[in-house]
Amino acid sequence: xxxxxxxxxxxxxxxxxxxxxxxxxxxxxxxxxxxxxxxxxxxxxxxxxxxxxxxxx
Amino acid sequence: xxxxxxxxxxxxxxxxxxxxxxxxxxxxxxxxxxxxxxxxxxxxxxxxxxxxxxxxxxxxxxxxxxxxxxxxxxxxxxxxxxxxxxxxxxxxxxxxxxxxxxxxxxxxxxxxxxxxxxxxxxxxxxxxxxxxxxxxxxxxxxxxxxxxxxxxxxxxxxxxxxxxxxxxxxxxxxxxxxxxxxxxxxxxxxxxxxxxxxxxxxxxxxxxxxxxxxxxxxxxxxxxxxxxxxxxxxxxxxxxxxxxxxxxxxxxxxxxxxxxxxxxxxxxxxxxxxxxxxxxxxxxxxxxxxxxxxxxxxxxxxxxxxxxxxxxxxxxxxxxxxxxxxxxxxxxxxxxxxxxxxxxxxxxxxxxxxxxxxxxxxxxxxxxxxxxxxxxxxxxxxxxxxxxxx
Numbered sequence: 047x048x049x050x051x052x053x054x055x056x057x058x059x060x061x062x063x064x065x066x067x068x069x070x071x072x073x074x075x076x077x078x079x080x081x082x083x084x085x086x087x088x089x090x091x092x093x094x095x096x097x098x099x100x101x102x103x
Numbered sequence: 104x105x106x107x108x109x110x111x112x113x114x115x116x117x118x119x120x121x122x123x124x125x126x127x128x129x130x131x132x133x134x135x136x137x138x139x140x141x142x143x144x145x146x147x148x149x150x151x152x153x154x155x156x157x158x159x160x161x162x163x164x165x166x167x168x169x170x171x172x173x174x175x176x177x178x179x180x181x182x183x184x185x186x187x188x189x190x191x192x193x194x195x196x197x198x199x200x201x202x203x204x205x206x207x208x209x210x211x212x213x214x215x216x217x218x219x220x221x222x223x224x225x226x227x228x229x230x231x232x233x234x235x236x237x238x239x240x241x242x243x244x245x246x247x248x249x250x251x252x253x254x255x256x257x258x259x260x261x262x263x264x265x266x267x268x269x270x271x272x273x274x275x276x277x278x279x280x281x282x283x284x285x286x287x288x289x290x291x292x293x294x295x296x297x298x299x300x301x302x303x304x305x306x307x308x309x310x311x312x313x314x315x316x317x318x319x320x321x322x323x324x325x326x327x328x329x330x331x332x333x334x335x336x337x338x339x340x341x342x343x344x345x346x347x348x349x350x351x352x353x354x355x356x357x358x359x360x361x362x363x364x365x366x367x368x369x370x371x372x373x374x375x376x377x378x379x380x381x382x383x384x385x386x387x388x389x390x391x392x393x394x395x396x397x398x399x400x401x402x403x404x405x406x407x408x409x410x411x412x413x414x415x416x417x418x419x420x421x422x423x424x425x426x427x428x429x430x431x432x433x434x435x436x437x438x439x440x441x442x443x444x445x446x447x448x449x450x451x452x453x454x455x456x457x458x459x460x461x462x463x464x465x466x467x468x469x470x471x472x473x474x475x476x477x478x479x480x481x482x483x484x485x486x487x488x489x490x491x492x493x
Contacts, residue, residue, distance in 0.1 A: 047292045048159075058260055074113055085113050089120040096124055101257055103131040103225075 059099055066095035134234050135224040135255070137248045138492040140482035141170075141199060141216065146207045148173040150491055153215065156309060157302035159291050164258045165299040167220040168493055169306070170202050171213055178210030179451065179460035181314040182307060182378075183444060186217040187283050187368070189250025190227050191320035191387055192236070192402070193436035196247070198318065200437060200478045201444070201464055210313075210460035213306070217493055218317075219283040219299065221258040223250035236399045238433070240476035242484070249402065253281030259295040269293060271365040279366070284317070287371035300371075307376045313458040314451050315378045317368040318440050320387035323410060323419040323431075327384055330356035331443065334373025334380040340454055341381055344446035352442055352467050354422035379451060383443045385436045386421035393418075405431030438470030 073088040097103040143150075148171045154161035155169075185198025198216035205212060217223050226234040226249065237244045259281050266280040267273070269290050279285035280294055289300030307315060314337075321328040333341035338359055345357035360369040360380075373380035388394050388405040395401075395409045406427050414425035425431070441464050452459045465478050482490055 051294060055260055070117075073117060074110070080109075082112060085116050089113075089116045092117075092120060093124045093127065097128050097131065098257075100128070102128045102135075103257070 059101070062095045063099035066092050066099055069095065130234070131225070134226055134248055135257075137224075139199075139217075139247065140245075141491050141493060142203055142480035142482055142485040143170060143489050143491065144172070144203055144205050146172040146174065146205055147202075147489065148211075153299075153302045153306065156305040157291065157298065159298045160295070160302050163295060163298075164221040164224060164255065165219070165295050165302075167215055167217050168491065169213055169215050170491075171211065172205055172207045173211040174207040174209050174461075176209040179313040179448075179455070179458035180211045180213070180310060181316065181448065181460055181462075182213045182215070182303075182310075182312045184215050184218045184303075184315075184317045184368075186215075186223060186250070187219055187317055188252050188319060189217065189219060189223040189248075190232075190252050190390060191318075192247060192249055193320050193385060193387065193433055193440065194318035195223075196238075196433065196475060197437045197440035197444075200470075200475065201441065203480050204465050204478050206463040208461035208463070210458075210462075212460070212462060213310070213312070215303075218303070219250075219254060219296075220493075221254040221295065221299075222252065222281075222283070223248065225251050225255045225257075227251050230397045232397050233399045233402070236402045238403070238476045238479065239474070240479050240481070242481040245476065245479055253278060254283075254296050256281075268366045269297065273365040275366060284319070284368055285366035287366055287368050288375035304372065304375060307372065307378050312376070312378045313455070314448065314460070315368070315372050315376075315380045316444050316447065317372075317380075317382045318444075319382060319384045320390070320436060321384040322391040323386050323388060323421045323425055324391060324393065324413065325384075326420045327358060328386050328420050329354060329422045329439075330358055330384050331447070332358050332360055332367075332369045332382040332384070334360045334369050336373060337379035337381050337447075340379065340447055340450035343450040343453070344443070347450075348442060348446050353439060355439075355443065356422065379447075381447055383440055385439045386425070386431045387436065388425075388431050403433050405433075405436075434470040434475040437475050438465075438467035441465055441470065442467035 069092045154166045186195040266275045286296040286300040289297045331341040345355040348355040369382040394407045411427040
């Protein structure tokens with residue numbers, strides 16, 4: 047059970063990193079919603095995932 | 104050309120966001136890695152980590168220092184817990200002041216100032232809670248962090264949809280699986296907070312602790328405030344202590360630990376060990392839902408006009424009745440905890456002479472006269488053997 051708990055816990059960090067990377071890709075390369083405001087939204091949304099992936103917050 | 108401009112814009116925005124992430128992240132990092140100094144009293148014997156009693160928390164953020172004060176004279180033993188809920192900082196301060204000033208004449212005392220160390224490493228979400236508060240001392244000011252109620256999600260996550268308490272099987276609120284005071288008696292292969300509770304139980308069982316005192320603060324609108332909550336076996340000593348305190352120092356209630364409410368220390372620690380389990384609550388305006396601006400000043404002085412209105416409407420449970428002219432200053436709350444602890448020790452000695460524990464601590468009158476900062480010693484002037492960092 048301990049192993050499973052730790053595995054699930056670590057998967058969440060990996061997921062945070064994957065989402066951060068997806069958002070970075072979305073910021074620089076996307077086919078819809080290409081205006082500046084969406085650039086800002088994409089960029090801003092990266093922060094929580096980045097901080098979680100880096101074990102800061 | 105337009106494409107190039109777009110790329111440059113995106114890079115600039117991304118760079119700004121990275122700067123913002125750095126600034127925000129630095130604050131979070133500082134809270135998580137903040138170190139609290141402690142200058143132990145002359146009765147100090149040794150410091151060890153809680154993981155010495157249970158390896159399952161070793162190397163995790165739940166592992167926390169334990170301070171032992173052994174008189175060398177056979178007698179009773181006590182475990183004093185502060186910081187079970189770190190957003191109730193008078194509990195941590197009461198434990199620190201005890202650790203810095205205690206004198207043990209008979210028996211031994213274990214003190215854990217930051218019982219839920221993981222929860223100490225993050226601030227409270229929402230309401231613009233401050234991250235720190237500062238106390239004035241005779242040698243300058245000393246800074247303390249204000250933690251959260253439950254463990255840091257960096258250390259225990261995700262929360263389940265339903266938290267099923269072990270071993271009762273009772274369904275509790277999902278976020279309470281990160282709440283140390285809902286995970287007793289814990290289990291060795293459970294979530295981090297269950298393992299932390301198990302480690303504390305192992306300390307109690309292995310050292311045959313006679314008296315367990317868990318310090319808490321409560322919102323003024325919560326009926327269980329200004330009170331002892333006592334396990335069945337400790338009900339007599341708490342009743343006597345509450346009567347004595349009410350007659351001599353300040354109003355203090357006493358309640359029996361409900362049998363149907365599982366996971367709480369006053370119930371499970373008593374049920375799963377031979378110790379006399381006691382939980383104490385004092386009034387903390389800082390966490391009241393109706394309080395106005397949540398500021399450092401509110402944490403220190405506890406003065407709030409909305410609470411005054413609630414008090415006049417008869418909505419508060421604290422005793423004595425809330426009065427904005429006095430508020431609920433931190434030295435008052437710490438003093439209540441220390442006097443409350445001394446009083447249960449006194450009555451344990453009366454009821455169980457074979458468990459006699461003789462200690463001296465600053466009490467309510469001392470705190471009210473001299474303030475909390477008076478009892479915190481200067482780490483810069485401490486001899487290295489007595490200086491530690493939590």
